[in-house]
Amino acid sequence: MRSLLGFAFVIGAAVAAELTVGARSGVTGDLNPAGAVWQAVEASKLALHRTPPQYATEPPSALEIASVEVKVIRGAGKTWVRLAWPDPSAETASLDKPKKMWQSEGLVRQSAATNRFFDGCAVMLPAQPVANDLFPSLQMGDALHPVLIYYYDAARGAEVMEAAGRGTTKRTGRKFPARATWAGGNWTIVLELPEVAAGTPLSVAVWNGGQQDRDGRKYFSVWHRLQ
Amino acid sequence: MSRHQYSMVLDLNKCLGCQTCTMACKKMWTDGDGMDYMYWNNVETRPGQGYPRKWDEMGGGFDRGQLRPSEIPTKEDYGQTFEYNYEARMYGGAASAQPHQEVRNTPNWDEDVGALMLGENYYFYLPRICNHCTNPACLAACPRSAIYKREEDGIVLIDQERCEGYRHCIQACPYKKIYFNELLGKSQKCIFCYPRLEKGDVNACAKQCPGRIRFVGLLDDPHSTVHKLVKVHKVALGLFPEKGTDPNVFYVPPFNPPRTGNYGKSILEDPRLPLDYLIYLFGEEVVEVIRRLEAELKVAQSGGRSEVLQLLIGRDAGVRYQIAQREDLVQIQPARHA
Structure with a gap:
């Protein structure tokens, strides 16, 4: 039993890479991506990787989003993460809120489209403090190393998700503050997270709705330690 | 594989194309927000573009065991949803009610257009629901395991809590019978009226069918009409x-459509519609099926008794539907056939 657990532990976790994300401490962040406070924060450039196609009929995607710029501010018991990446088209929408699920009377709210997907991004953090430099699996953690995902979708807003392995991602219903702007072919988004301790690993993901990105079809970074 | 499998047989020789099944389903299940364009049950004219448009050419299903996902149909492929200017027509002096x-497109957009064969027009109706497949491509494609096949009766359902609206299921389904509710961010589909079945009642589409074309029961129940057919x-x-x-979901193919001057001749002797088209829809076996049906018809025409035709008449609900009580699902001994 002991050896089995040990095996699961090793395959379920990635050894820490010596990659870091800088952070500015002791100031209050700003949800506004253009806020002046961000100008004084050092940017880290995280290389993005593309997940491979899942099916033979899925066209491979060009790696046109090669990196994401990350700025982090820690202070006042919170952590603000500002992500910026190039995307020539903004896939976003303001969706009606459904009210009538079944047996409605009168006009129903219509679905505008069936085949569009929206731009998005996420910051993934270990749900528990890491030990021995062993980070959770990049594939949404694993049973022994669950993760928290702070997810932003350009149509539905921000929501905290939990996962403990591939295919286990679950919406918690908990919202968190986030603000996004798209201008001149670039997304800039600030996510307001609870306090994230220095040394905590984080990973970033970006979805390009224009090429039907969703779920595992995305760009992702490896783990980087927050300084 | 599930222990039992609910199944539906539809006799295409009897379908009137009246869309009563479509409306029964629409009012029962898909009149909520974001479901405007969805018809879990639809009736399309064949030959024709179908709903969604050209779904049969899109792809999906398996090729040598490998999933072959297709493109996702657009809203326009499904057909627009629109309102009429009733107020202007009724009270504003408008000359006619207009959308x-x-x-540019609606479900069954090419109603009764059909095609020509030897200078004569032909068409038939094809009612469609989710096929609740034994090997569902939708289930295989879902990365979240949100789609499941019920162990007790084989009905395929989408767990609305687990579904994240990724739509791999829509791409994988070769029948394009899964729909995306953009407002909810969920994929939705025919549920084979399982809440009705659990109360001992038959599917709404079958119950409302004026043509009595639908037969419902467990495919593995030797006493069910669907099993016999x-x-x-x-x-x-x-x-x-x-x-x-x-x-x-199974279809009795159109096998003897009437034609002026060909009384008594079968579709194989004097084709009223191209056999190739039926082979396209149902595979090569359709020829043998038509031979069997013709033979049954000859038996009846010569004064004999054909169980097949008696069943297909579907005289009453007792003939057409065999809805299992939940305890039956455990007790039924599946029939064995080679």
């Missing part, structure tokens, strides 16, 4: 068997 927008008499076939999903 609010130019209409599909497994014993072998007169009903699934759509596009080559897609590899093993559908559980």
